[in-house]
Amino acid sequence: MIGRLNHVAIAVRDIAAASQLYRDTLGAEVSAAVPQEEHGVTTVFVTLPNTKIEFLEPLGENSPIAKFLERNPDGGIHHICYEVDDIIAARDQLKAKGARVLGSGEPKTGAHGKPVLFLHPKDFTGTLVELEQA
């Protein structure tokens, strides 16, 4: 069911510093920062030859990553995202096997403009998993 690893998302307090680190110290290709008010985060993408790293910095009062950064003040890996061909079929298969889908269970439009869902970390090796329709 799962396909490519679309991205690894790393939550950071200072997205400018993280961008500089990956561009200047690690020599990677780093995008401009894009505020995504509807998601409560500012995003930057690091393009690797085979996948992406996504930096997330809190934006606004109720950012969904604020608590994660309280627990992880240096930053840290927040989630991993796998691509699926059909997000509704994937969700229904996963639910039938007892996996918990977060929120309403209905896909939302993610930071890349595609339908996404998040799966419960306790059901997936302590790891927050995003599914994105490819």
Add this chain to the structure above:
Amino acid sequence: MIGRLNHVAIAVRDIAAASQLYRDTLGAEVSAAVPQEEHGVTTVFVTLPNTKIEFLEPLGENSPIAKFLERNPDGGIHHICYEVDDIIAARDQLKAKGARVLGSGEPKTGAHGKPVLFLHPKDFTGTLVELEQA
């Protein structure tokens, strides 16, 4: 400097359960478990179309992931691994820019039989980063 994302490593208490989850629930291609006594872990690889997930289960008394699993009893993402062309050149460039290399600073042979180094999480957005010579 950094190239492909070689793998995302997830520490787990029960590698058989993690393997079953990824094979049966997520429909991925999952390898057999390989005990690696010299590294203090048992490993399983999940092959995705563009990269790999590596499960790590503690092996023996002094496993390097035992403390991580005490702090993260459900499991969790332990490190990410980027490929570099020349690990000595990469190390020297990183050290010149003030980044800390863990251990002796000399590459060791990793779980894939290639030279690897680990970088200090505090210097890399709270994320343990492995470099592997491609």
